[in-house]
Amino acid sequence: MSSAPVIILHQPKRLIVGAGTIGEVGPWAADVSSTLVIATPITAGFIDRLKLPGKVALFDAIPGEPEIATLDAALAAARVAKPDLIVGLGGGSVMDVAKLVAALWDGEQTLTDVAGPNKVAGRKTLLAQVATTAGTGSEAGIRSLITDPVKGAKIAVESPYLIADLAVLDPELTYSVPxxxxxxxxxxxxxxxxxxxxxxxxxxxxxxxxxxxxxxxxxxxxxxxxxxxxxxxxxxxxxxxxxxxxxxxxxxxxxxxxxxxxxxxxxxxxxxxxxxxxxxxxxxxxxxxxxxxxxxxxxxxxxxxxxxxxxxxxxxxxxxxxxxxxxxxxxxxxxxxxxxxxxxxxxxxxxxxxxxxxxxxxxxxxxxxxxxx
Known part of the structure; x- marks a missing residue:
């Protein structure tokens, strides 16, 4: 390659790697009064290990490929919980939804408004991503993909505002993955x-x-x-x-x-x-x-x-x-x-x-x- 393109690298503000590190989320979030955990019915089983302070709400209706309706339901749950912190506790689908909920729940923007690169206006809510599979790498990234079932296509949102404040890679959470x-x-x-x-x-x-x-x-x-x-x-x-x-x-x-x-x-x-x-x-x-x-x-x-x-x-x-x-x-x-x-x-x-x-x-x-x- 003659001339490499310019790249901009975004990474989570803090990354914690190691067995048992899911327990670091609570101490890190010590000042948080309300948290919404986004999970699946299976990964919700890890919620106690987060050791979260304050009020904790759970949204676990995440299918294998999240669709627009999934995101809308998760946003509705966030508007009830009014969280200071969103935790994505799961694989790529869960973490993709968590990113968008953290960025959109307390603002005027819709998914249509933010589709594409760099359209997200900002984010006030803290975001922690706790991976439970080793695949998508969604915890590291600035993208979220949501399926539009009518068009049969994925909507891609890309923004530095989707990056996690904390990412946790705890291999113990993946032991039970088939x-x-x-x-x-x-x-x-x-x-x-x-x-x-x-x-x-x-x-x-x-x-x-x-x-x-x-x-x-x-x-x-x-x-x-x-x-x-x-x-x-x-x-x-x-x-x-x-x-x-x-x-x-x-x-x-x-x-x-x-x-x-x-x-x-x-x-x-x-x-x-x-x-x-x-x-x-x-x-x-x-x-x-x-x-x-x-x-x-x-x-x-x-x-x-x-x-x-x-x-x-x-x-x-x-x-x-x-x-x-x-x-x-x-x-x-x-x-x-x-x-x-x-x-x-x-x-x-x-x-x-x-x-x-x-x-x-x-x-x-x-x-x-x-x-x-």
Missing amino acids: PAVTAATGVDAMAHCVEAFTSKRAHPMIDGFARMGFHLVGKFLARAVKDGSDREAREGLMLASYYGGICLGPVNTAAGHAIAYPLGTLLHLPHGLANAIVFPHVLAFNQPVVADKTAEVAEALGFGKDLSQADLSGAAHAFCADLGIEMSLARHGATEADLSRFAADAHAIRRLMDNNPADMSVDDVLGIYRASF
Whole structure:
């Protein structure tokens, strides 16, 4: 790359990493009188471990892919609770909702007003993000994604006002994550790092975070899938996820995520799973344009050296399949007739497609869905 673009890096004001660190949230929030915890029915089980002072309200109606109605309900809960602090206690969906609730509950702006980059007017409410999966890296980032069920597309909000005051990476919260979810979210974290690393917008500083991320996934993902209570592996994956989240702010993802999104919005696949299914094909498609970086990724993930496109795709497919991920779209309910709609939708996500190192036509995208079918 001749001249690296300018990047702006936002990170949480405070980051706490380690087993048992969920208990640091309460002492940090000592002066808070009212808190709204946003969670799922499962992650709500960790609420006592936060040791929060004052009044604590809970909103736990968060589905796998949050939609506009989810955000509206969470905002209504916040307007009742009038919190000084919002805590996102969960995975990416929970943390994405928490960001927007913290920024919007006490103001006039709506989701439509803030969609896109840098439209959020400000934020007075404190925000703590406590991750319970190792995948999206949402705790590190300035973006929130909400699904519009009518359009079948994701609305992306991006603003420095969505960054957390405190982020907590406590591997103990991920011990109970099932192997299938561990595998899919781990591949999502890896995809964030790999797509940013090979992007047209790649930057030497972000390359460092990306490298640390995909090396950690190569080292620890299979271990965590095999033994959920492997503390070292769980912590390694939480760091990989966090590094992936850092990559998203200044550089963002590319074709892999664009191609995964319709599988979430239209086929209702979990985000990590959708990424895993298309990952091998996108990696191989981009190989000729970013050969050196692709070789570095392949080695870090244990695929071997000097691979052809076909061998690279096969090795990446085996990596995901060996983690127990079902890699066939047909097995997940897709039909041949769906694929052209998926391809049209994915190709239209220019904010990501334009970052891809190799240009992709609609037919190229359709080819990737066919290969994944």
